[in-house]
Structures are given as C-alpha cells and as structure tokens.
Amino acid sequence: MTFMEKLYIPAIIKGMLVTFRHILKRRKTIKYPEETREFAPVYRGMHVLKRDEQGRENCTACGLCAVACPAEAITMTSAERTKEQKDLYREEKYASMYEINMLRCIFCGLCEEACPKEAIFLTDRLVPTQFERGEFIYGKDKLVESKEHRIDIPKRQFKGKRSTI
Numbered sequence: 001m002t003f004m005e006k007l008y009i010p011a012i013i014k015g016m017l018v019t020f021r022h023i024l025k026r027r028k029t030i031k032y033p034e035e036t037r038e039f040a041p042v043y044r045g046m047h048v049l050k051r052d053e054q055g056r057e058n059c060t061a062c063g064l065c066a067v068a069c070p071a072e073a074i075t076m077t078s079a080e081r082t083k084e085q086k087d088l089y090r091e092e093k094y095a096s097m098y099e100i101n102m103l104r105c106i107f108c109g110l111c112e113e114a115c116p117k118e119a120i121f122l123t124d125r126l127v128p129t130q131f132e133r134g135e136f137i138y139g140k141d142k143l144v145e146s147k148e149h150r151i152d153i154p155k156r157q158f159k160g161k162r163s164t165i
Ligand code: SF4
Pocket: 065, 068, 069, 070, 071, 072, 073, 074, 100, 104, 105, 106, 107, 108, 109, 110, 111, 112, 122
C-alpha cells in the first residue's frame, strides 16, 4: 500500500464522487404509500363481481371461471333463485357462496376470459396485505360490488366485445 492509499483519501474521494453523481440524478424511488405509480394498462389486480344496470348480480354460478382457473383458487356453491329474489340476481341460478383464495391466485385473468356472463373482472385495485392467511379468502362480501359504489373496469376490458358494461 502506498502512503496515500493508507490514508484512504483516494477511496473517500471516489466514494464522494459517486454520491454526488447520484444526488444530481432523478430519483427512481417514490414515497409509497403517499405517492403511487400509475399501473400499466394491462395490469390485473383484485377481482370484482359485477352487477347489471338494475343492481342484480351477473354471476349465474356456472363454474366456468373455476374450471378455467389454473391455480384452483375459485370455489362456489350455486342456488336457485326464487321469485322474491328476482331483483337480486339476473339469472335463475346464482352463487350463494363464491370465494377466491388470493394467496393461490396468480392474477392471470383466465376467469375473466372464461366468464360468459361478464360477471367477473380483474380491476386495477391491489389486494391489501394481511397478517392471517384466512383473511385472503375473499367471499362475496368483498368481491361483489355494492349498488351504491360501482367499481370501474379498466380500459383493457373494453376492447373487443366488452363495450357496454
Ligand atoms: S386470475 Fe387466474 S388464478 Fe386468479 S382466480 Fe382468476 S383464473 Fe384463477
């Protein structure tokens, strides 16, 4: 080691130059959660089970989404609609129980593609973090949109045949 090297001065100067170079550069990080990034148009996040214009649930519990799901994340139980329930469900059959295990889901969107009733969509919402595994089982209480607060479907789903929802 030379005398200068023993003083670590060149190494310190080199390190400081790297620091100063980065000070002048634009930050690549953001202050999450105060700031959030805009998602890509093709982003697929948390599911929503949609209602029609009259507020009735679109899902008819046909099970096609569950069959299409490669992660076997969807389970449901079907029931027959009664006369009194005509305002609640669009079809004669409906899902009395519908669950998605968000820990299994890989957000591939195949359930959305398989659905013939335009009932399930993946939105641009994030699945919130939880401490317990059981809290990631999302039932109808979390999946079906409320009549008062409809959930927007991202633009990517409006391409092609889906243009009137
Ligand atoms: S997004 Fe894919 S993995 Fe998730 S529930 Fe739908 S089909 Fe299954």
